[in-house]
Amino acid sequence: MAEPVDELAMPELVRLLQELLAQYQDPLFQLQLQQLQLRASVWCASDVRAAKKALAAKVQEPILQRYRFPPGEAGLLELRHLVRRRVAEGCQRVESLANLTRQSLGLPKLEVCRSVEEVLEEQRKQTQEALRCDVLGRVPVHVRASCVERVAREVAQQCISRCHGELLTELLRSGEVPVSAVLSMLTMARKGLPLLRLRRLRLAIVIKPAMSKQQLWQHVLASQPVLLREQFQCPEFLRLGEEAFLQSLGEGTVHVKAKSFMSRKGCPVFMCEPSLKMPFSEFLESLKKRHCPFYLGKAPIATELPSLQKHLDRHTAETDAAGAAITPLELFGGCFGALVPAGVYTYMGAGRNTTSIHFDGYENLMMCMRGKKHICLWPPWAAAQLYPVGESFSCPDGFTRSAVSPGGLRFEELEAEEQARLACYRHAEPLRLTLEPGQLLYLPAGWWHCVEGSMEPNMILNWWFSLHPQKIAQEQDAK
Numbered sequence: 001m002a003e004p005v006d007e008l009a010m011p012e013l014v015r016l017l018q019e020l021l022a023q024y025q026d027p028l029f030q031l032q033l034q035q036l037q038l039r040a041s042v043w044c045a046s047d048v049r050a051a052k053k054a055l056a057a058k059v060q061e062p063i064l065q066r067y068r069f070p071p072g073e074a075g076l077l078e079l080r081h082l083v084r085r086r087v088a089e090g091c092q093r094v095e096s097l098a099n100l101t102r103q104s105l106g107l108p109k110l111e112v113c114r115s116v117e118e119v120l121e122e123q124r125k126q127t128q129e130a131l132r133c134d135v136l137g138r139v140p141v142h143v144r145a146s147c148v149e150r151v152a153r154e155v156a157q158q159c160i161s162r163c164h165g166e167l168l169t170e171l172l173r174s175g176e177v178p179v180s181a182v183l184s185m186l187t188m189a190r191k192g193l194p195l196l197r198l199r200r201l202r203l204a205i206v207i208k209p210a211m212s213k214q215q216l217w218q219h220v221l222a223s224q225p226v227l228l229r230e231q232f233q234c235p236e237f238l239r240l241g242e243e244a245f246l247q248s249l250g251e252g253t254v255h256v257k258a259k260s261f262m263s264r265k266g267c268p269v270f271m272c273e274p275s276l277k278m279p280f281s282e283f284l285e286s287l288k289k290r291h292c293p294f295y296l297g298k299a300p301i302a303t304e305l306p307s308l309q310k311h312l313d314r315h316t317a318e319t320d321a322a323g324a325a326i327t328p329l330e331l332f333g334g335c336f337g338a339l340v341p342a343g344v345y346t347y348m349g350a351g352r353n354t355t356s357i358h359f360d361g362y363e364n365l366m367m368c369m370r371g372k373k374h375i376c377l378w379p380p381w382a383a384a385q386l387y388p389v390g391e392s393f394s395c396p397d398g399f400t401r402s403a404v405s406p407g408g409l410r411f412e413e414l415e416a417e418e419q420a421r422l423a424c425y426r427h428a429e430p431l432r433l434t435l436e437p438g439q440l441l442y443l444p445a446g447w448w449h450c451v452e453g454s455m456e457p458n459m460i461l462n463w464w465f466s467l468h469p470q471k472i473a474q475e476q477d478a479k
C-alpha cells in the first residue's frame with residue numbers, strides 16, 4: 001500500500017495536476033496517443049495499454065520528481081492516493097482536474113457520484129456476464145457443467161467434504177437455486193459450514209441478558225444468532241469506546257475505507273477494503289463533518305491502533321468484582337476454533353456509515369463499544385434470494401456479496417424496475433436488531449448481514465474465529 005505524501009499541501013497538488021494536464025493536452029502528446037490508439041486493431045489490448053503507460057510515464061516522471069515523489073510506479077501510486085483522499089474529502093478543484101487529466105489520457109471519470117444501487121446493478125450484470133447468462137438470467141448448460149466439474153475437483157483436493165460435494169452437485173443439476181447462490185455455498189462449504197443442517201435453521205435471534213459458555217455453545221452448534229444484552233457492561237471496559245476516539249490514543253497513521261456510494265436511504269455505503277492511509281488525528285477530525293467520507297472499517301487493532309490493543313490486553317487479563325472475565329474472548333473463545341491471525345478488529349465511524357450485504361466465512365463475536373449499529377440478518381440459504389455477485393465462477397472465495405441494496409428495505413420499498421430484476425428478494429425478509437454499547441452479537445459464519453452505524457460516532461470490536469472442529473464434524477451426522 002502506498003504511503004501518502006504528507007508534505008504536499010492542497011495548492012501544490014493542484015499545481016501538480018495543472019502541470020500534468022498541460023503536458024497531456026499538448027498536441028504532440030495527443031498525436032502520439034492517437035497513434036497508439038490506432039494500433040489497437042493490430043496489437044493486443046495489454047500491449048496498447050503498456051505503450052500508453054510508457055508514453056504517459058515520460059511526462060509524469062520529471063513532474064513527480066520535482067514534487068518529491070519517489071520514482072516509477074511508487075510515485076504514481078502515491079499521487080493516486082493523494083488525489084483519492086482529497087476527492088473523498090469533497091475537494092471539487094482536485095476532482096475536476098483529476099477528471100480532466102484522466103479524460104485527456106482516454107480514461108473514464110473517477111467514480112464518485114454514482115448511487116450504490118447503480119454500482120450494485122453493474123456488479124449483478126457483470127456476474128451474469130461471467131456466468132454467461134442469457135437474457136432471462138439462465139446459465140447455459142456448459143457453464144453448469146463446468147461448475148459441477150469444479151465442485152468435483154474441490155472434493156478430490158479435499159477443500160470441501162464429500163457430502164458437501166454431493167449437495168452442491170445436486171443443486172447445480174436440479175437448478176433448484178441460482179448458480180451464483182451455489183457458488184456462495186461453495187465458499188461456505190470451504191470454510192466447513194455444515195450446510196445441510198443450516199438448511200433447516202430456525203429463523204430467530206436468541207435474545208438474553210447473559211449466557212454461560214455452555215449455553216452459547218448450543219447456539220454455536222446450531223448456527224443461531226444470539227444477542228446478549230447485559231453481560232459486558234463493565235464500565236472500565238466500555239470506556240475503551242470513548243478513549244478510542246481521543247487524540248491521546250491517536251498514534252501515527254491508519255488505513256481507512258474511502259470509497260463510498262450513497263444509498264437510497266441516504267447512507268454512505270463503503271464498498272471497498274481499507275486502502276487509504278491517513279493520520280489518525282485527521283480521521284478523528286473528519287468524523288465531525290456531517291458527511292464523513294472515511295470509515296476506519298475492518299481495522300486490525302494490533303497494527304492499526306497499537307495503544308488500543310494494549311488497553312484491550314489489560315482488560316483481557318482482568319476479571320470483574322464477581323471474578324468473571326470481562327471480555328468476550330475470555331468467556332466464549334472456547335466455543336470456536338482459532339482467532340483469525342490478525343487478532344481483534346475494529347470498525348470506527350460516524351454519519352450512518354454502512355456496510356453492504358455480505359457474509360463472512362468466520363464465526364463473529366461483535367461487541368458494540370459506542371453509538372449504535374442497526375443490523376439486518378439473513379440465514380445462509382437466503383443466498384438463493386440475495387443475488388450474490390462475483391467476478392468469475394473460478395474465483396476461490398467469491399460470491400460473498402449481494403447485489404441487493406443495504407438497509408434491509410422491504411421488497412415493496414424497491415422501485416418497480418428493481419422489483420423486476422430482483423424478484424426473488426420478495427422472499428427474503430431479514431431479521432433486524434440494534435446493537436448498543438456493551439451488547440454482544442454472536443453472528444454465525446455464513447449468515448448474510450448488512451450494518452448501518454448511527455449518525456453519532458460508533459464503534460464495534462470484532463473477534464473472528466474459524467469454526468470449532470466439532471461444528472465442522474456435524475455435517476457427516478446430518479446426512
Ligand SMILES: O=C(O)CCC(=O)C(=O)O
Pocket residue numbers: 297347353354355360364366373449451452460462
Ligand atoms: O460494522 C460494520 O460496518 C460491518 C461489520 C461487519 O460486517 C462484520 O462484523 O462482519
